[in-house]
Amino acid sequence: MHEIYGGSDSSICGHYQSILKANGIPSYIRNENAALLTELQGPAFYPVLCVDSIEDYESAMALLKPIYEAAKTPVNDAEWTCTCGATVPGNFDNCWQCGAEKDI
Numbered sequence: 001m002h003e004i005y006g007g008s009d010s011s012i013c014g015h016y017q018s019i020l021k022a023n024g025i026p027s028y029i030r031n032e033n034a035a036l037l038t039e040l041q042g043p044a045f046y047p048v049l050c051v052d053s054i055e056d057y058e059s060a061m062a063l064l065k066p067i068y069e070a071a072k073t074p075v076n077d078a079e080w081t082c083t084c085g086a087t088v089p090g091n092f093d094n095c096w097q098c099g100a101e102k103d104i
């Protein structure tokens with residue numbers, strides 16, 4: 001068994017698993033329901049996306065690494081909407097239309 005990804009957010013595991021499935025790589029999620037069964041929280045209870053063979057592991061990592069890296073890109077790169085109604089690219093801290101600062 002080889003662990004691909006583990007984290008507190010089971011939706012990410014599910015997302016990655018669906019990508020692997022779409023590419024014909026068999027995988028499963030360990031601890032998928034553990035968080036629902038216990039009051040205990042912590043890494044030992046996080047869902048972990050796993051594959052059985054090293055070949056699948058290497059394919060899975062090659063497939064998911066760019067997606068994982070992209071997901072780490074700061075969220076504040078997302079567009080934001082100014083109070084004046086303008087849609088401003090995330091790398092702008094001030095509105096291009098009225099000059100107001102980004103309101104976080």
Ligand SMILES: [Zn+2]
Nearest residue numbers: 082084095098
């Ligand atoms: Zn504005």
